[in-house]
Each structure stands twice: as C-alpha cells, then as structure tokens.
Amino acid sequence: MTDKNKFAHRLALLEGAIFSPSDLESIVQEIEDNQRIVTELEEFSQGDPWIASQVQPAGKKV
Amino acid sequence: MGPDEILELSATELSRLIPGRELSSSDAVSAAVTRLERLEDKLNAFITVLREPALAEAKKADEEIAHGRNRGPLHGVPVTIKDMFETAGVRTTGGSKILADWVPETDSALVERLRAAGAIIIGKTNLDEFGHGGTSTLSHFGPVHNPWNIDRIAGGSSGGSAAAVASRIGPLSYGTETGSSVRRPASYCGIVGFKPTFGIISRHGSFRGAWSQDHVGIFARSVKDITLGLDPVAGFDARDPASVHQEEPAYAARLDANVKGLRVGVLRRFLEGVNPEVRQAFEAALKVLAETGCEIVDLDVPELSYAAMTSMMTSSAESAGINRHWFRERYHDFVPHVAKGLAVGMTITASEYLTVQRARHRIREALRATFEEVHIIAAPTTARVAPLLSEGVRGNGDDARHASDNHSNLLRFPSMLGLPGCSLPCGLNSEGLPVGLQLVGAWFADQAVLNTAFAYQSTTDWHTRRPALA
Numbered sequence: 001m002t003d004k005n006k007f008a009h010r011l012a013l014l015e016g017a018i019f020s021p022s023d024l025e026s027i028v029q030e031i032e033d034n035q036r037i038v039t040e041l042e043e044f045s046q047g048d049p050w051i052a053s054q055v056q057p058a059g060k061k062v
Numbered sequence: 063m064g065p066d067e068i069l070e071l072s073a074t075e076l077s078r079l080i081p082g083r084e085l086s087s088s089d090a091v092s093a094a095v096t097r098l099e100r101l102e103d104k105l106n107a108f109i110t111v112l113r114e115p116a117l118a119e120a121k122k123a124d125e126e127i128a129h130g131r132n133r134g135p136l137h138g139v140p141v142t143i144k145d146m147f148e149t150a151g152v153r154t155t156g157g158s159k160i161l162a163d164w165v166p167e168t169d170s171a172l173v174e175r176l177r178a179a180g181a182i183i184i185g186k187t188n189l190d191e192f193g194h195g196g197t198s199t200l201s202h203f204g205p206v207h208n209p210w211n212i213d214r215i216a217g218g219s220s221g222g223s224a225a226a227v228a229s230r231i232g233p234l235s236y237g238t239e240t241g242s243s244v245r246r247p248a249s250y251c252g253i254v255g256f257k258p259t260f261g262i263i264s265r266h267g268s269f270r271g272a273w274s275q276d277h278v279g280i281f282a283r284s285v286k287d288i289t290l291g292l293d294p295v296a297g298f299d300a301r302d303p304a305s306v307h308q309e310e311p312a313y314a315a316r317l318d319a320n321v322k323g324l325r326v327g328v329l330r331r332f333l334e335g336v337n338p339e340v341r342q343a344f345e346a347a348l349k350v351l352a353e354t355g356c357e358i359v360d361l362d363v364p365e366l367s368y369a370a371m372t373s374m375m376t377s378s379a380e381s382a383g384i385n386r387h388w389f390r391e392r393y394h395d396f397v398p399h400v401a402k403g404l405a406v407g408m409t410i411t412a413s414e415y416l417t418v419q420r421a422r423h424r425i426r427e428a429l430r431a432t433f434e435e436v437h438i439i440a441a442p443t444t445a446r447v448a449p450l451l452s453e454g455v456r457g458n459g460d461d462a463r464h465a466s467d468n469h470s471n472l473l474r475f476p477s478m479l480g481l482p483g484c485s486l487p488c489g490l491n492s493e494g495l496p497v498g499l500q501l502v503g504a505w506f507a508d509q510a511v512l513n514t515a516f517a518y519q520s521t522t523d524w525h526t527r528r529p530a531l532a
Contacts (some may be wrong), residue, residue: 004338007409011409012411013408013409014405014408014409015389015390015392015408016388016390016400017393017405019401019402019405023398025511026402027091027402027405027406031404031406031409032376032411033463034410034414037371037375037463038414038417038418039464040368040371041368041372041375041417041420041421042372042417042420042421044365044368044421044424044465045417045420045423045424045447046379048420048421048423048424048427050420050423051419051420051422051423052261052274052415052419052420052422052423052425052426053274053485054261054274054275054304054479054480057153
C-alpha cells in the first residue's frame with residue numbers, strides 16, 4: 001500500500017479530477033515509479049550539459 | 063477486371079491504370095468501400111466511412127481524366143487516413159468521446175496535400191484515443207481487430223490504418239506516430255509502415271500526442287507504394303514549427319535496390335528477450351540483407367537502455383500539457399486508461415521533464431556517433447507477434463519503466479530522436495502471424511532506409527502474403 005499523503009502535493013496537480021480509490025492507487029504507484037525513473041535518468045545524464053531538441057529547420061534545403 | 067483483382071492492385075499500378083483510362087477511379091473506390099463495409103463488423107477499423115462523397119469524387123476524377131486533367135500521382139486512388147487528421151466538413155474524433163461529433167471547418171495539411179495530388183479519402187480509421195496507446199483498444203469507438211486473426215490486436219495507435227491496408231481497403235493509409243504507432247501496427251498486420259525524419263511531413267491540423275515526438279507516417283503493402291504516397295505529402299509547411307525546408311520530394315524516382323556496401327548495424331544486447339520465432343525471422347532477414355550486398359556489423363550502444371523510459375516520460379509530460387484543458391473539464395470523458403495516464407503526466411514537474419531531456423540528449427549523441435559507423439540499424443520491429451485482445455494493454459510486453467535491455471528500447475528510440483524508421487514484413491510465425499523487420503537510418507537518411515527496405519522486398523515475397531480475411 002502506497003502512502004498517498006506522501007504524494008499529496010503531486011495529486012494536487014490533478015486540479016480536482018476525481019478517480020476511484022483503485023485508480024488513484026495505481027496513479028500514485030506510477031508517480032512513485034516516475035520519481036525513481038527521474039533519479040535514474042539524472043544520474044545517467046550527469047555530465048551532459050544540454051537538453052535534447054528535435055531536429056530543427058535546417059535553414060537550407062536538405 | 064473484377065473487384066477482387068482491383069483490390070490486389072498496388073497504388074503504383076492504380077496511378078498508372080486510372081490516368082491511362084484502363085481502370086476507372088469509380089471502380090477502384092467502389093471496390094475498396096465495398097470491401098470496407100463487408101469487413102467492418104469484424105475489424106472495427108473505421109470511425110467514419112465516406113462512401114457517397116468518395117464515389118462522387120471518384121466520378122469527378124474520372125471526368126477530369128476524360129478531359130485530360132491529371133491532378134497528381136494519386137489521381138483517383140482510394141486512400142484512408144487515421145482519425146487524427148482534420149477534414150473540412152467531416153467529423154474528426156481522435157477516437158475520443160470528447161470530439162465524437164466535432165466537424166472541423168478546414169483540412170489538415172496532410173489532407174490538403176492528398177486532395178491536391180488527386181487522392182480520394184474513403185474513410186477515417188480507428189485508433190487509441192488521441193494516439194495515446196499501443197494497441198488500438200483504447201478507443202471510444204471500440205477496439206480494432208487484426209485481419210490476420212480477429213482475436214488479436216492490430217497494434218496501435220494507428221491500428222485501423224494498418225488493418226485497412228492489410229485487408230486491401232485502399233493501398234495507402236496515413237497515420238501518426240509518437241512512440242511506435244506506425245511501425246508497431248505495420249508489423250502486427252504484415253504490411254510496410256514508414257515514419258520519415260521529424261519535420262519531413264507537416265503535422266498541421268492533426269491532433270498532438272507529444273509535440274517533440276509526433277510524426278506523420280504512411281502504410282502500404284510495398285516500399286514502392288510508400289514512396290508514391292510520400293512524395294505528394296512531404297515538404298515544408300510554415301504552419302508546423304518542426305517542418306524542414308526540403309528539395310522537391312523525389313523518393314519514388316530515387317528508389318534504388320542497389321545497397322551494396324551499406325553498413326547495417328545490429329544491437330544484439332536488446333534481442334535477448336525477443337520471441338524465438340521472431341528472432342529466427344529476423345536472423346533470416348539479416349542473411350537476405352547480406353546477400354543484397356549489405357555488410358552486417360554488431361553494435362553496442364548501452365545508452366539505449368534508457369531510451370524507452372526517456373521516451374515514455376517525455377510523452378507522458380507533453381501529452382498532459384496538450385490535454386490539460388480537457389483533463390480539467392472532461393477527464394471523465396476520456397477512456398479510463400488514457401485518463402489515468404494523463405493524470406500521471408500532470409504530476410511531472412518542469413525540472414523533472416528537463417532532467418529527462420538531458421538524458422534524451424545523451425542518447426541522441428550516442429546515436430549520432432553510431433551513425434558515423436553504420437548507415438542503418440536493423441532489428442525486429444516488435445519482440446512478439448500481435449498479442450491477443452484478451453491480454454489487454456500489457457499484451458505488447460513493453461517495459462518502459464526500467465533501464466534495461468528490453469526490446470522496447472529499440473521500438474521507441476526512432477520517434478524519440480526523430481529518426482526515419484520503417485517496418486516491413488519478414489516472415490510468419492508458426493501460427494501464421496506476421497513478423498516485422500525494422501530499419502532505422504540517420505536524420506534525413508530517409509532514402510537510404512527506403513532503398514534498403516526496397517532491396518529486401520526485391521528479393522523476398524513476404525509483403526505479398528495476405529490475411530485470409532482479405
């Protein structure tokens with residue numbers, strides 16, 4: 001069972017949308033999972049100074 | 063020529079026969095729409111069928127030909143489009159209850175260009191709601207069924223388009239891809255699906271799934287038809303901020319099966335969990351590529367272990383941003399699984415999103431270096447054949463929540479990085495279900511991807527197989 005209070009500030013971002021207890025449970029689990037993922041990606045990307053951007057208009061014909 | 067023979071004709075053949083008055087557009091459109099209506103209760107591939115308008119346009123196309131006017135390479139050819147593209151005067155739903163009755167006043171860029179090239183749109187295909195899914199089961203209009211086995215999914219989110227082309231309901235269909243929504247359904251349905259480099263085809267007037275990953279893609283039975291369908295819709299469009307300036311598209315004219323000396327890389331670390339029959343078909347496909355003159359080399363890009371979760375997080379945050387208004391006002395009208403996904407995305411903070419984008423840059427740089435070594439990366443498109451509908455949204459077997467050697471990293475990196483990617487049939491498993499071969503090239507190496515796929519199809523016949531339903 002996930003502690004929903006721990007994620008209260010995150011759930012506030014749902015701006016009033018109401019989910020069933022079981023849906024809310026799975027949402028909270030994914031939020032917790034996302035925190036782990038971001039931590040892993042932060043470690044992975046240490047040393048990389050830039051963020052990604054998709055290919056930009058070339059300014060010339062390609 | 064009878065309807066069944068007409069339906070077996072390629073777009074390339076239709077584009078020759080119709081202007082040559084050897085076949086009428088009316089007959090081609092009528093055959094496709096009749097096939098559509100005959101199979102629709104089994105496939106549920108369409109949200110809107112345009113029988114009468116399409117037949118009226120076909121009649122006009124025939125009259126134009128009789129008066130010496132040929133609008134373009136798709137003159138009189140029946141095509142279908144995913145219901146992600148706005149069509150003036152025709153409802154455009156995105157597979158959602160929210161827009162179930164919405165009728166736009168203008169055409170999307172894709173539809174503008176298709177009409178200018180003479181194509182006749184016979185129907186708008188079913189999809190996961192606003193492209194948020196990989197199964198085409200998350201539609202307000204019900205799930206799409208796979209024509210090879212209607213108990214299985216067509217893949218998503220452009221499942222209706224893939225099912226239509228596999229069933230010979232028009233030789234071309236147009237879809238969108240944010241994660242794998244063209245290549246996966248193409249693989250599951252045994253046809254070709256091509257997604258060009260980010261910015262080649264305008265997205266103006268299509269629903270957004272995730273701004274930085276959305277692409278327009280094409281479905282056909284052959285690579286040659288893909289190029290015929292690509293030329294008229296590619297090109298710069300100032301209304302899409304990602305659109306790139308390009309030479310006049312000539313992918314069809316430049317299609318060349320001579321790929322001798324091309325270096326094709328294989329990322330074996332991501333193949334461990336792939337279904338054995340899929341892997342066997344892939345290894346056989348590599349042998350064919352080697353016989354065409356390609357040099358097959360093993361690669362290792364460990365950074366790709368982070369690709370699926372980086373793609374997933376990017377898509378999650380961006381889709382929440384795109385749908386924020388509707389989520390606030392009408393979250394209960396979304397398909398429940400989609401609503402839950404949007405809710406999770408709503409909770410990703412800006413600094414977390416930017417952390418993900420740093421990881422994305424690192425992966426991008428790793429791939430940039432990789433494409434200094436090889437021209438093409440080859441892989442099985444999917445790790446398994448089309449799963450059963452009863453397996454639900456987890457049936458695809460993806461793992462986008464862990465840094466791992468899961469195959470889903472190979473499926474998701476092309477859209478995340480904007481690389482051109484193609485899936486083409488390369489076998490059938492013991493149950494007679496299609497297996498797909500994925501070919502990915504460097505940015506703007508679209509022609510090299512298409513040429514490699516064309517070389518493969520020039521010496522194999524997997525793309526000529528068809529489901530019994532068709």
